Amino acid sequence: MKRRKLLCMLLAAVMLLGLAACGKGKEEPKDPNLLKVGDYELRYKGACIMEDYAGDDALVLTLDFTNNSEETTNYFWAIYETAMHNGTELDMGIVYLNPETLESVDDSQYLDVEAGGTVEIQTAFELDDTTGEVEVTFEEMEGTENDSITIDLSTVSREPAGGGSASLAGGGKGDGSGGEAGVSGGGTGASSSGELRDWWNGDWYGWWVMTSCYGYYEDMEGEWWDVCGTIDIGEDGMGTVTLWDEDYTESEPMSAAAVSLSESGTGEFGTLMSEGGWFTDIALEHADWIVDPGLMDYQDMIHISGYYENGEDEFTYDIYLRPWGTYWDDMYEEDLPYYYYDWYLPLIESGESMPDSIG
Known part of the structure; x- marks a missing residue:
């Protein structure tokens, strides 16, 4: 009887030890602010509402980006982000x-x-209103793993951005040498001419081509794609140019440039000039784009030319655009966009507005 009692006590002790061990092995609850996306980690540090370049509301997120891969990279090339509201x-x-x-x-x-390094980054999204929740999903640029976070806009404070719709007259982006380049006429011409803005503002369609390609792009010499875009210039002469080709969409564009419009130029439509923003994965600066329609041989056409350089990778790009709905009957066959007959003409002949993707 004593042996049986002792055996029961030993079994009970073993069971208690087992339960204790199970308790120690229990996973701690996930930190809701720590997002794991493949080889990368994002720590959400907060959000606020700021005014964008046009004075409208934008949601700005602040995160720590940690690169746990074996190669040097940056957030722009590592993470693909979307926000739903x-x-x-x-x-x-x-x-x-x-x-x-x-x-x-x-x-x-x-x-x-660098591998193992961390940097604080910010990202911004346009807001139609400041109520409800915004779910932001972060996905590997080259992979399928993703993670997301939901932000209750009622808990987000408003902070000044220093931008809004302020004019850039008298200032420009630094040239890297410590000085600042002046903005020639930036933000001063179009404010007095609604007709000038009306010519530029709206939807555009055309094509773009890569030449003088080196490095990674060497085999892409002469390749070209159809491109769509929107131009939006405000009364202060400042605005944006958003472009996307067959591999992009309006919400995830190929380029988003901040621009200024001046009445100065060789023709009646003035000159559009870049002031900031980006093209693919490089930043645009003051006067990287100088767009003067008066230099064109065809009516209602603009030509954006630029130079891409990222390390040893280089190419020159030329973008030709005409207002959506324009017939290109005055141009040679080889100068028409690739999808002109099969996609563009059927849409404009049926009175359709420009879609947010091509093809």
Whole structure:
């Protein structure tokens, strides 16, 4: 009897030890602010509402980006982000921290981060209203793993951005040498001419081509794609140019440029000039784009030319655009966009507005 009692006591002790061990092995609850996306980690540090370049509301997120891969990279090339609000995908926002230097909240996304390193980044989304919740999903650029966070806009404070719709007259983006380049006529001409803005504002369609390709792009010499875009210039002469080709969409564009419009130029439509923003994965600065329709051989056409350089990778790009709905009957066959007959003409002949993707 004593042996049986002793055996029962030993079994009970073993069971208690087992339960204790199980308790120690229990996973701790996930930190809701720590997002794991493949080889990368994002720590959500907060959000606020700021005014974008046009004075509209934008949601600005601040995160720590940790690169746990074996190669140096940056947030822009590592992470693909989308934000949903009231069932609608939000467009990316352009929010200036300094309207004179055109420093933007998302400049940090282009900072290279070595393996194991961490950098604080910000990203911005346009808001139609400041109620409800915004779900932001972060996905590997080259992979399928993702994580997300939901932000209750009622808990988000409003902060000044220093940008809004302020004019850039008298200031420009630094040239890297410590000085600032002046903005020739930036933000001063179109404010007095609604007709001038009306010519530029709206939807555009055309094509773009790569030449003088080196490095990674060497085999892409002469390749070209159809491109769509929207231009939006405000009364202060400042605005944006958003472009997307066959591989992009309006909400995830190929380029988003901040621009200024001046009445000065060789023709009646003035000159459009870049002041900031980005093209693919490089930043645009003051006067990287100088667009003067008066130089064109065809009516109602603009030509955007630029130079891409990222390390040893280089190419020159030329973008030709005409207002959506324009017939290109005055041009040679070889100068027409690739989808002109099969996609563009059927849409404009049926009175359709420009879609947010091509093809």
